[in-house]
Amino acid sequence: MKKLLTLLPLSLVMAACATSPTTTAPETAAKAYDRMAPEQFVCEDDATVQAKYSIDGEQATINASLPKANWNNQTVVMDIATSGSGSRYVNTASQNVDYQWHTKGDMGIMSVKWADGNEYSVNCERR
Numbered sequence: 001m002k003k004l005l006t007l008l009p010l011s012l013v014m015a016a017c018a019t020s021p022t023t024t025a026p027e028t029a030a031k032a033y034d035r036m037a038p039e040q041f042v043c044e045d046d047a048t049v050q051a052k053y054s055i056d057g058e059q060a061t062i063n064a065s066l067p068k069a070n071w072n073n074q075t076v077v078m079d080i081a082t083s084g085s086g087s088r089y090v091n092t093a094s095q096n097v098d099y100q101w102h103t104k105g106d107m108g109i110m111s112v113k114w115a116d117g118n119e120y121s122v123n124c125e126r127r
Contacts, residue, residue, distance in 0.1 A: 031058065033061070038050040038063070041127065043123060048065045049101070059079055059089070060080075062075065062078060064076070064110055068120060078099060078100075078101055087104075089101045096114065097114050099111070099112055100113075106125055107123065108124040109123055109124065110124060
């Protein structure tokens with residue numbers, strides 16, 4: 001009887017493990033970001049850009065309001081790209097639109113290019 005009482009909790013645990021669904025973590029790891037506030041930029045056409053960069057500098061999360069492009073607080077995650085000078089981040093994951101954020105010093109340019117060939121870009125300055 002004592003052995004039965006000892007084995008009963010173990011068998012319940014084993015049964016619970018056997019019937020529990022398993023979940024796996026995604027293969028891609030999220031980049032670590034500094035806890036500092038994002039950099040604020042004011043732009044032409046009453047646009048604004050907030051840029052937050054990963055600690056390793058390989059990624060930027062951009063939150064932009066571009067009234068002429070009908071954007072209001074749109075967020076785009078971009079990866080570092082080759083640049084002649086300054087830092088350039090791009091997102092070309094969509095077949096419909098490409099995004100680019102290029103900075104040098106206190107200046108930045110936010111560009112959007114649609115698949116139909118239309119482009120929009122604004123010059124920005126860090127506040």
